[in-house]
Amino acid sequence: MTETQLRTWTHGIGYGLATAFIFMLALQNLRYGFYDLFYLAATLSALTLIGLAYTILCRRSQLSAKGHLLILIGLNSGLLTALLTLDTPGIIHWAMPLLVLNLLILPLRQGVALSLLLVLPASAILLFEAPLLEAITRIAGLFILLTAAALYIWHYDHMAQSAEDLAITDPVTGAHNARFLDESLQKEISRAIATGHPLSVINLSIDYVDGLADLHGKNSLQTLYQNMTEHLFTVIRAGDTLYTLNDTEFFLILPFTPEEGVRVIAERIRRTIAEHQWPSIGRATVSIGATTRGNGDTRTDALRKRAHQAMLDARKRGADSVWFSAGETVTA
Numbered sequence: 001m002t003e004t005q006l007r008t009w010t011h012g013i014g015y016g017l018a019t020a021f022i023f024m025l026a027l028q029n030l031r032y033g034f035y036d037l038f039y040l041a042a043t044l045s046a047l048t049l050i051g052l053a054y055t056i057l058c059r060r061s062q063l064s065a066k067g068h069l070l071i072l073i074g075l076n077s078g079l080l081t082a083l084l085t086l087d088t089p090g091i092i093h094w095a096m097p098l099l100v101l102n103l104l105i106l107p108l109r110q111g112v113a114l115s116l117l118l119v120l121p122a123s124a125i126l127l128f129e130a131p132l133l134e135a136i137t138r139i140a141g142l143f144i145l146l147t148a149a150a151l152y153i154w155h156y157d158h159m160a161q162s163a164e165d166l167a168i169t170d171p172v173t174g175a176h177n178a179r180f181l182d183e184s185l186q187k188e189i190s191r192a193i194a195t196g197h198p199l200s201v202i203n204l205s206i207d208y209v210d211g212l213a214d215l216h217g218k219n220s221l222q223t224l225y226q227n228m229t230e231h232l233f234t235v236i237r238a239g240d241t242l243y244t245l246n247d248t249e250f251f252l253i254l255p256f257t258p259e260e261g262v263r264v265i266a267e268r269i270r271r272t273i274a275e276h277q278w279p280s281i282g283r284a285t286v287s288i289g290a291t292t293r294g295n296g297d298t299r300t301d302a303l304r305k306r307a308h309q310a311m312l313d314a315r316k317r318g319a320d321s322v323w324f325s326a327g328e329t330v331t332a
């Protein structure tokens with residue numbers, strides 16, 4: 001299930017349950033002849049029903065649907081007005097489903113702010129109108145509910161962020177992982193097509209990995225890979241992105257970089273790696289394949305394959321070398 005679908009379901013169920021709850025209150029008050037409270041509950045349940053309809057209408061853009069804020073401001077201010085104008089402090093418990101809705105539907109800060117705008121004046125009214133002990137008990141209940149719901153939402157947001165980070169970041173090296181590469185490269189290709197700026201990529205592979213693993217062990221190779229990632233981060237400029245493909249290969253996306261530029265940076269990477277003293281194994285070299293997008297390159301696999309082939313060509317010419325392969329050019 002995508003995040004948008006998850007939000008649509010939770011918002012829909014939230015509004016649905018709130019509508020059912022408030023509608024029951026409306027019916028009960030109608031039965032006992034409390035017409036003011038009946039009209040209030042009927043208005044609030046109509047608003048939650050609008051929220052449900054809005055959720056269904058905006059189901060494809062639920063993450064950016066701004067109308068929820070207006071609907072919830074309407075609900076919260078409706079209840080606050082009733083607390084101020086009707087002499088029935090008992091309806092403070094109607095705030096409970098509203099607090100949950102605020103936090104369930106709005107971004108955390110907005111949800112907490114709107115809830116406090118309801119709870120603080122409501123508490124003052126309650127302290128003024130109800131017996132002290134009763135007022136304190138009800139206010140405490142509201143704050144406990146608000147805190148628990150806010151902590152739960154904060155925890156969920158935090159977990160979702162960690163899951164997203166894990167999905168796109170290699171846990172060992174901190175670079176982006178291969179799954180994220182195609183998505184980013186496609187975006188950069190579209191951007192390069194739209195703006196006409198050059199785009200280059202680099203495929204980089206550590207030389208003689210089997211020999212290094214035999215000689216120094218797999219753990220040393222893993223450490224070398226991490227050290228090389230850190231090193232590459234210090235060589236590339238902001239805006240370039242680094243991806244780890246497997247335990248021995250890297251990929252770099254270099255926006256705004258023409259052929260002359262990618263030749264410079266590829267050679268710089270090769271030289272600095274060869275000159276470096278690596279803590280786990282001493283000396284190491286890399287073979288680098290580089291390519292620049294031609295006007296016929298519109299897909300990621302073409303660029304990835306060409307960079308990979310260029311890296312194999314570099315290796316064929318002897319380790320510790322760079323090979324550049326020109327982009328596909330189509331004449332109109």
Ligand SMILES: Nc1nc2c(ncn2[C@@H]2O[C@H](COP(=O)(O)OP(=O)(O)OP(=O)(O)O)[C@@H](O)[C@H]2O)c(=O)[nH]1
Binds near residue numbers: 236
């Ligand atoms: N994407 C990318 N390109 C680089 C990088 N370093 C050098 N280049 C390319 O190589 C060209 C020449 O770079 P340098 O020899 O460092 O000269 P420079 O004039 O100091 O480079 P800039 O001020 O970064 O443009 C640059 O214009 C870039 O196109 C890098 O880290 N990333």
